Amino acid sequence: MKFMQLMAGALSLGLASAAYADGHEPVKVGFIYVGPIGDGGWTYQHDQGRLAVEAEFGDRVETVYQELVPEGADAERAITQMALGGADIIFTTSFGYMDATNAVAAKFPDIKFEHATGYKREHPNVSTYDARFYEGRAVTGTLAGYMTETNKIGYIASFPIPEVIQGINSSFLHARKVNPDVEMVVTWAYTWFDPAKEADAARAMIDQGVDVILQHTDSTAPQAAAQEANANGGRVFTFGQASDMIQFARNDDGTPGPRIASIIDDWSPYYIERVGAVLDGTWEQQASWGGMPEGEVVIGEITEAVPAEAKAAAEEMIAAITAGDYHPFTGPINKQDGTPWLADGEVADDGTLLGMDFYVEGLTGEIPN
Amino acid sequence: MDLSAISPTLLIASLMVAATPILLAAIGEMVVEKAGVLNLGVEGMMIMGAICGFIIGVETGSPWLGFLAAALGGAVLALLFGVLTQVLLSNQVATGLALTLFGLGLSALLGQGYVGVKAQTLGRIDLGPLSDLPFVGRVVFGHDPIVYLSLALVVAVWAFLKFSRAGLILRAVGESHEAAHALGYHVRRVRLAAIAFGGACAGLGGAYLSLVRVPQWTEGMTAGAGWIALAIVVFASWRAGRVLVGAYLFGGITVLQLNLQTAGAKVPVELLSAAPYLVTILVLVLISRRAGRAGAAPADLGKPFHASA
Missing domain, CATH: 3.40.50.2300 (Response regulator)
Structure with a gap:
């Protein structure tokens, strides 16, 4: 009897904490990179965008990334792993991830996917974004x-x-x-x-x-x-x-x-906007193509x-x-x-x-x- | 197409630079195989050399110390292979493959803080008036010291194997370890020395990539050069001179195809990209065939040796 009570107590405690977490759990933002974040070029800039998201939203978000993901079959594995890891929105940051992104998006309809520089949006949870x-x-x-x-x-x-x-x-x-x-x-x-x-x-x-x-x-x-x-x-x-x-x-x-x-390439404005949309539940599929007017392309x-x-x-x-x-x-x-x-x-x-x-x-x- | 834009002088000069990492790794591996050991871990030892050389080169500011560290790093990794295969008698093919994976992973770990860092590179030697001569000035007298070191190494290895007593013992160990053992030679010791030498050479080749040819550190930057070196040893039928031909051919066609693209040659780009592999294999197969095939490979290549057997 005592044991059962204990169990019930533990169970209700567990449920309570789960409910609590549901309201306050940070949005998990994933990034898939084609190069190392220290390449000093393309991937480095995407990672700067990730850091900007962290700076903007603080502990309301949690970011994860995987670097050096080859384009092709291995990309699908990496994206799937990130989806299974509890990401709410995943940015796949190279053209060659196009098919892999759409394939994984079909399996995880509740997760938002954002594919950089591609044109395929086969599912309502896939957006594409590019810069001019x-x-x-x-x-x-x-x-x-x-x-x-x-x-x-x-x-x-x-x-x-x-x-x-x-x-x-x-x-x-x-x-x-x-x-x-x-x-x-x-x-x-x-x-x-x-x-x-x-x-x-x-x-x-x-x-x-x-x-x-x-x-x-x-x-x-x-x-x-x-x-x-x-x-x-x-x-x-x-x-x-x-x-x-x-x-x-x-x-x-x-x-x-x-x-x-x-x-x-300054991805920060876009990443902040899209993660913000996930946070207030207004995220919708779109094809974004910003350039110099939007501040996405900057001349050094x-x-x-x-x-x-x-x-x-x-x-x-x-x-x-x-x-x-x-x-x-x-x-x-x-x-x-x-x-x-x-x-x-x-x-x-x-x-x-x-x-x-x-x-x-x-x-x-x-x-x- | 404007082929006159391609300067033969500069083409030869840059092919020598492109070929040097492969040449260094291949000449080392040839000695290892001559001793009867098949080490498939060349890629892993190269990349270890690349990162060890880069780290020490950055920390001390001396590319020479970097190259020394690269040779040591490559040799240490090779000796790991040596202990496993020669003392513990593990399978050489599997151990070599594992060594490649291990080297790639370990180098990525070691190199975490070194991405995007600049290292002091080795400049071209300056021989004054000699370096100013047309053509030969740039091709013969206008390189960095490692290019000359790699060429000297080829000659040294050739002379060592052909004329020295120690070279004869090394070949004997590779051809028949039983006979060499019966004559009282230390098969295991000779092989371990050869393996360490091979690792040091591969390490130098890797460091040449990270300290001179690129020059910066990137994960996986050897990008298959170690496998090319392995293939060149086989297709060169274990002869030092042909290893040189093979490495320069591969480096040469790699550079040539980029030059042809730049000059606007009317050849499909896909074909140009594949050309270095195709031509190198073809040429080396042809010269090996003409030279006769019998007994090109050391007879005891890849076979385990135990004194009690």
Whole structure:
């Protein structure tokens, strides 16, 4: 009898604490990262967003993350594990997690999923979010056009997906605008993150006379390669990718370069908004695509290596894009084969941009399948 | 396509840099296999070398001490394999594979605080007027010291195996440990020494990645270089000269394919990316075939030895 009473007491106590926890339990926010949080680039910025969420909501949220999750089958396992671990909302922060995210979302209808840079929202609990990196590329492309002396600029591309092709086209168009003689070479690295390969790709470009390198891969290795070239008498400039990479703004001897500006992805506003929506129960499926006006794409400090004229042009463009007065894809623009894409004054629609699979006129080479 | 943009001088110079990590690891593994031991843990020892070299390089500010630590780190991990396989007679293939996994995991743990840190790198040597000569100045006299060390190591290993008494004993142990044992040689001791040497070489190769070629620390940064080194040893039919050819071929085509892409060659990118693997295997198979196949592999490769047997 006594034993039964004890049991009942314990049980009711357990129930009570469960009910208590239900009202006050912090919202658990999960992040899946493709690189290490110390990559100094893409993943680092997402992690800054995670920390911003913690700072904003304090003990109302709890965050967890897993880094270095390969795209593909392993991603599904990692996301599932996080879902089973009690996450309320999971941000999967790389394009290659698209199918895995949707597959796991089907199994956990009560958990919210947010997939970065993808386009598949197969279930009501999946949102996608992206940033208009091409707006930033318009600025760095402008700077590249001014800075090159060899008239050869290089683009280290990762995978042939719309986001990367937008970046290539936007950089090239704006470099050409200020420098009609500029040529752009594109090297496909087929990786988001492989420092040795990125360094080799940058070196191959530098060896062939490329003097401004734009990268769409995540490590700082190309910056280090450019710094090495500058230490050996070169004149090579780079841009920070995803993160500021300001530590490369000086050469070893203290002169300015190789990094002259950067495109910074600031995910904090978006993450705070979406976690906030989960907290007050207003979360709904959406496809978000913010850019400079929303503060998601930010241009890092333009260093003194850039002449005043070029800096002014870049700043003017930042202002115009931020104010919504200028769209980087404004006609007239022809496709690579010379067929018209946008008429004079016409602005690209988001649908075309999200499926972009063609180069603009003037670019050489083919996009791999 | 503008192939004239590719400068042969710079191409050869950068292929030597790209090939050096693989060359170092492969020449070490060749000695191990010549002694009759199959160590599949090259990748693990390389990455241990990469992190040990990087940590010491950052903490002391001296890349030389970094390389020393890398060689030690690689050798210590290799000796773990040595004790397990030579003393405790565990299976060499399984132990080697485990060593790779262990090295990858341990290096990630050790490297936690070193992501995004900058290390002092080794500069190119400066031989004054010699380094200013056209072509040879850059290709022959314009590298960092480790490139020369790796080439010297190839010559040393070749001479050691071919001309020295110790090299003959090492080969005897690899060809027939029973006979070597009967003659009074310490099979286990010779093998342990070879394993440690192989580990040290792999460690140097790894550190070359983290301290010179990239130069920074990233988890898993060897990205399969150890496996390439293993394959090169086999396809080079255990000859030092061919190991050099294989490593430079692989490094060369890796660099060449990036250069061809940059120059806008009209070749599918997928094919270019696969080319280093395909061409290296093809060429080494062809030269091995022509040189005759009999007895290329050490006869007792991978077989366990116990003195009582």
